[in-house]
Amino acid sequence: AQKITQTQPGMFVQEKEAVTLDCTYDTSDPSYGLFWYKQPSSGEMIFLIYQGSYDQQNATEGRYSLNFQKARKSANLVISASQLGDSAMYFCAMREGGYSSASKIIFGSGTRLSIRP
Amino acid sequence: EAQVTQNPRYLITVTGKKLTVTCSQNMNHEYMSWYRQDPGLGLRQIYYSMNVEVTDKGDVPEGYKVSRKEKRNFPLILESPSPNQTSLYFCASSPTSGGAPGELFFGEGSRLTVL
Numbered sequence: 001a002q003k004i005t006q007t008q009p010g011m012f013v014q015e016k017e018a019v020t021l022d023c024t025y026d027t028s029d030p031s032y033g034l035f036w037y038k039q040p041s042s043g044e045m046i047f048l049i050y051q052g053s054y055d056q057q058n059a060t061e062g063r064y065s066l067n068f069q070k071a072r073k074s075a076n077l078v079i080s081a082s083q084l085g086d087s088a089m090y091f092c093a094m095r096e097g098g099y100s101s102a103s104k105i106i107f108g109s110g111t112r113l114s115i116r117p
Numbered sequence: 118e119a120q121v122t123q124n125p126r127y128l129i130t131v132t133g134k135k136l137t138v139t140c141s142q143n144m145n146h147e148y149m150s151w152y153r154q155d156p157g158l159g160l161r162q163i164y165y166s167m168n169v170e171v172t173d174k175g176d177v178p179e180g181y182k183v184s185r186k187e188k189r190n191f192p193l194i195l196e197s198p199s200p201n202q203t204s205l206y207f208c209a210s211s212p213t214s215g216g217a218p219g220e221l222f223f224g225e226g227s228r229l230t231v232l
Contacts, residue, residue, distance in 0.1 A: 043226050045209075093160075105150065105162065105165075107152070
């Protein structure tokens with residue numbers, strides 16, 4: 001069965017340091033997609049980055065990169081040079097199946113990241 | 118502006134009083150879904166829809182109904198709300214081509230309290 005696990009309920013990081021948010025997943029489908037979303041205190045959900053199961057390269061979007069280790073079933077989010085505005089809840093999510101079969105898209109329990117000045 | 122609109126944003130109601138949370142998207146997305154967010158549990162999928170007249174249960178469908186009569190609208194119905202349905206609800210939509218496959222576009226959320 002599909003499962004997403006985020007083992008860090010909360011993290012504190014000094015401004016300008018890099019931070020890694022952990023995410024492990026479980027699926028028996030060879031085709032899947034992995035996502036990270038940010039939820040600031042205002043409550044909206046913001047898409048950050050996507051990694052497809054067949055993508056050869058790790059995804060990057062500005063200061064965000066996804067450390068995809070397929071054999072270990074992990075999809076950690078790396079934020080380089082953290083900023084105060086990065087303080088938020090972060091969710092890892094997975095879509096099982098190919099693109100046209102977007103069905104269950106499940107989320108982890110989230111990690112609350114706090115950046116210290 | 119491309120968006121997903123939910124209404125109401127905030128609602129306090131009483132046990133048993135039927136309510137509907139509306140969701141509308143203007144991006145012509147085929148896929149739409151409802152989630153509830155509870156502390157420590159992340160977002161849990163309630164129902165989803167692959168297209169008009171096609172809906173299916175997510176992980177926590179009990180106590181909820183949905184319909185998809187038009188592509189743009191996906192209302193969430195609580196026939197007889199109970200206090201355990203107090204939660205923050207998100208509607209989301211996704212295209213089935215282009216972009217990041219399955220990227221969800223979220224509404225702003227609806228905070229529901231059932232007394």
